[in-house]
Structures are given as structure tokens and as C-alpha cells.
Amino acid sequence: MDSGSKYHYPTPMIIREIRPEEKEAYNAVVNHPLQTWEWGEFRKETGVSVARLGVFENGVIQKGIQVTFHPIPLFGQNAGYFPKGDMPDSNQISALKQLGSSYNALFIKMEPNIAQKVGTPSAHAHIHNFLTENGAQPGRPMFTKYSFILDITPDEEKLFANLKSKTRYNVNLAAKKGVQIFENTTDEGIQQYLEILKETTNRQGFYAHNEKYFTNMYENLKDTGMMRIFNAVYQGKILVSWIMFIHNGVLYYPYGASRSENRDVMASNLMMWEMIKFGKSQGCTRFDMWGSLGPEPDKKSSWYGFHRFKKGYGGDLVEFLGTYDLVINQSMYGLFRLAENLRWKWLRLKAKLHI
Numbered sequence: 001m002d003s004g005s006k007y008h009y010p011t012p013m014i015i016r017e018i019r020p021e022e023k024e025a026y027n028a029v030v031n032h033p034l035q036t037w038e039w040g041e042f043r044k045e046t047g048v049s050v051a052r053l054g055v056f057e058n059g060v061i062q063k064g065i066q067v068t069f070h071p072i073p074l075f076g077q078n079a080g081y082f083p084k085g086d087m088p089d090s091n092q093i094s095a096l097k098q099l100g101s102s103y104n105a106l107f108i109k110m111e112p113n114i115a116q117k118v119g120t121p122s123a124h125a126h127i128h129n130f131l132t133e134n135g136a137q138p139g140r141p142m143f144t145k146y147s148f149i150l151d152i153t154p155d156e157e158k159l160f161a162n163l164k165s166k167t168r169y170n171v172n173l174a175a176k177k178g179v180q181i182f183e184n185t186t187d188e189g190i191q192q193y194l195e196i197l198k199e200t201t202n203r204q205g206f207y208a209h210n211e212k213y214f215t216n217m218y219e220n221l222k223d224t225g226m227m228r229i230f231n232a233v234y235q236g237k238i239l240v241s242w243i244m245f246i247h248n249g250v251l252y253y254p255y256g257a258s259r260s261e262n263r264d265v266m267a268s269n270l271m272m273w274e275m276i277k278f279g280k281s282q283g284c285t286r287f288d289m290w291g292s293l294g295p296e297p298d299k300k301s302s303w304y305g306f307h308r309f310k311k312g313y314g315g316d317l318v319e320f321l322g323t324y325d326l327v328i329n330q331s332m333y334g335l336f337r338l339a340e341n342l343r344w345k346w347l348r349l350k351a352k353l354h355i
Contacts, residue, residue: 012059015095018052022061026054030064032084032113033226033245033252040066042220046213049078051103053095065095069103075336077329080108083143087114088127093134093326100328107325107333110136111143115318118146118295124321131324137333139325140340144291150315152251152279152287159276159314167269167312174270179234181274189229190218193241197257214243214255230275232267239267244275251279251287272313289315 018026023037033039040050048068055063063086069078080100086092088110100108110131116122152159160168184192194211201208221227226247232240239259245252253275258268279287293307295317301307311317327333 012057013091014056015053015065015091016056018054018061018064022054025061026052026064028248029054029061030066031086031248033247033254034083035064035066035085036224036226036247037066038220038224038226040068042217043068045216045220049103051099053099055091055095063092065092067096067099067103067108069105072106072336074339075106075332077104077106077332080105080326081142082108082110084111084113086112088112088131090134093131093136096326097135097328100326106329106336107139107327109139109142110324110326111141112321114321115147115149118317118319122319124319127321131326134326135330136324136326139323141323143320143323144293145320145322146292146294147318147320148289148292148310148313148315149318150276150287150289150313151285152276153285156277156280160273162314163273164312164314170266170269171273174232174266177234177265179232179239179265179267179270181271182231182233183228183278184231185222185227185229187218189231189241190215192231192238193229193243193255193257196238196241196259197255199259200257203260228278230271230278232271234262234265234267237262239265240271242271242275244278246279246282246284249283249285251275251282251284252290253287254290268309269312272309276313287315289313292317294319 018037027036027038030036037052040052044050048070051067051069053065054061055065065082065085067080067082069080072079080096080103082096096108096110099105112127114127116124154162160171163171194214197208197214218227226245228244228246230242230244231238237259239262241257242253243255245254253272256268276287289310291306292310293301293303297304297307325333
């Protein structure tokens with residue numbers, strides 16, 4: 001699609017592709033780091049195609065839509081991915097369908113940044129019905145459906161009082177032991193993070209992006225202020241390294257790594273508390289901890305420790321709308337899902353057999 005392509009709607013609304021000179025206006029209206037212009041530029045460097053649309057009313061951008069397109073092996077088509085977008089509506093759905101067709105997409109996976117506190121009356125069923133009536137189906141998730149989100153507008157004294165008692169104890173212990181938190185958003189800082197990440201993944205056996213992914217991310221985001229790197233240091237050695245994001249008044253904790261030594265000094269506990277204070281200093285109002293288990297977590301889950309750790313900081317457990325595939329090619333989509341299910345069954349079997 002060329003940059004002049006437009007999707008026409010009843011005036012005064014127009015949905016069209018974003019031009020480079022509109023980058024700042026676009027970033028101002030998108031509501032998540034994964035929808036920012038810079039994130040799209042970073043993803044281009046990983047080899048995927050990126051399309052950006054803007055919803056304009058009376059010539060002023062109101063919403064942004066960024067979709068990445070990924071080749072599907074053996075199918076000769078692409079899969080679109082639209083993470084953390086705005087509330088789905090008929091205009092958005094229509095634009096995505098046209099965009100998907102122009103990029104030869106089998107489907108576009110949507111994971112809207114729409115969440116509500118667990119335990120409150122749900123409006124998700126209404127949105128689910130709207131999506132399924134407009135050609136979307138529940139899909140395999142990329143993001144977890146739950147997260148802890150903390151309101152960081154209260155003063156520090158109240159925020160600290162809202163921590164779980166064990167968490168408060170651990171934060172105080174780390175400070176007493178002499179753990180210190182430093183920002184190091186530099187070339188050195190990203191290399192330190194990668195060194196500790198390698199140790200973390202080897203120890204815990206979970207998947208992480210490769211070094212090139214993180215170094216490309218850093219190069220594209222380092223000058224924006226959106227990506228920040230912090231270290232927790234004890235007796236001159238970095239024990240914990242975290243990558244944080246900030247966008248439009250929200251702080252995010254997407255990536256963390258830690259060493260196995262000196263775990264008794266509770267460096268991660270102090271790091272999280274200092275990140276809350278950092279978010280306040282940057283004018284943020286919320287802290288999205290980027291994923292958790294659900295309201296009845298399985299204590300045997302490999303993610304239970306992360307869930308319990310985040311829960312200790314007093315945030316609300318929220319449930320996101322979930323994952324939906326907006327199907328563009330209905331005839332091929334069923335075959336794709338069958339192949340996808342078989343692939344995941346094989347990967348799980350492979351893991352059990354340690355092949």
C-alpha cells in the first residue's frame with residue numbers, strides 16, 4: 001500500500017496510512033509501547049513488514065493502528081499481529097480487513113489493550129460477541145490474559161503500606177544489606193543485561209529472545225526515553241538487571257534477569273519498589289507489571305513465583321479481553337489452525353521427551 005491509501009468513512013472520519021512526519025502525533029494517541037512508531041521501526045529490523053494506520057477526524061489524528069506481518073511457512077500467506085490496540089469498533093475492523101487483504105494475510109491476530117479488574121462485572125462478553133459477529137475467532141495467545149496493574153498516584157508512604165507484609169520486610173532487608181539501584185541505559189547497560197539474561201535462561205530453562213533482538217531494540221529505543229535499564233548492585237556486583245518501558249504516563253516491566261548468587265539479599269524486591277518510585281518521578285500514574293497468572297493460580301506452574309512476587313506490591317489483578325484472530329481467508333484458516341495445533345502438540349511432546 002502506498003502512503004496515500006485511504007479508507008473512507010462517513011465524513012469527517014478518514015482512516016489512512018501514517019506518514020513519517022506524523023510520527024509524534026501518532027505516538028501521542030497510541031496507548032501502549034508495542035504500538036509506538038519506534039517499536040515498529042525496531043520490528044522492521046527483525047525482518048517483518050509493518051503497516052501503520054491513523055484514524056482522523058476533521059484532519060486530526062484520534063487513534064493509531066500498527067500491525068506487523070509475518071510469513072506463514074508453507075501457506076504462502078502472512079499472519080498479521082495487532083497487539084495492545086484500542087477498543088475494537090466497526091471502523092477498526094473494516095480497516096484491518098482491508099489492510100489484511102492488501103498484505104495477503106490469512107488473518108490478523110488482535111490482542112486489545114482492554115482490561116478490567118478481576119471480580120468486577122464483566123463487559124467482555126459484549127465485546128466478544130461483537131468480534132465474533134464480525135469475523136473474528138478466539139486465537140492462540142501471544143500475551144498472557146492477566147496482569148497486575150498498580151495505581152502509583154498515592155504518596156510513597158501509602159504505597160509502601162499497601163505492600164504485603166513479607167514484601168515490605170524483603171524491601172527493607174535489601175536496603176539494610178546495602179543493595180543499591182542504579183540506572184544504566186547505555187551500551188554497557190544492555191550488554192550487562194544480556195550477560196545476566198543468559199545466566200537466567202540457562203538456570204530456569206525458559207525461552208528468551210536472542211541477543212540481536214535486544215540490541216536492535218535498544219538501538220531503536222535508547223534515545224526516546226521509552227526504554228530504560230536498571231541494575232540492582234550488591235557489594236559491587238550486579239545481581240539483577242531490568243528493562244523498563246515508559247509510554248504516555250504508564251510504566252511497564254517487560255524484561256528482567258537475575259543471578260543465582262546472593263538471593264538472600266532480596267535485590268529484586270528492592271528493585272521493584274524503586275521502580276515504583278521511579279515511575280512516580282516520571283509522572284506516571286499506573287504501573288503495568290506485564291503478565292501474571294489468573295485469579296486461581298496453579299502453585300505448580302513455573303510462573304507461580306513471578307505471580308506471587310508481583311502480587312506482593314498491592315496492584316489490582318486485571319483480565320484483558322484476550323486474543324482474537326480476525327480471519328481474512330476463511331477457507332484456509334481452518335487448515336492453518338489444524339496445522340498449528342499439531343505443531344504445538346509435537347513441541348509439548350518433544351519437551352517431555354527432551355528430544
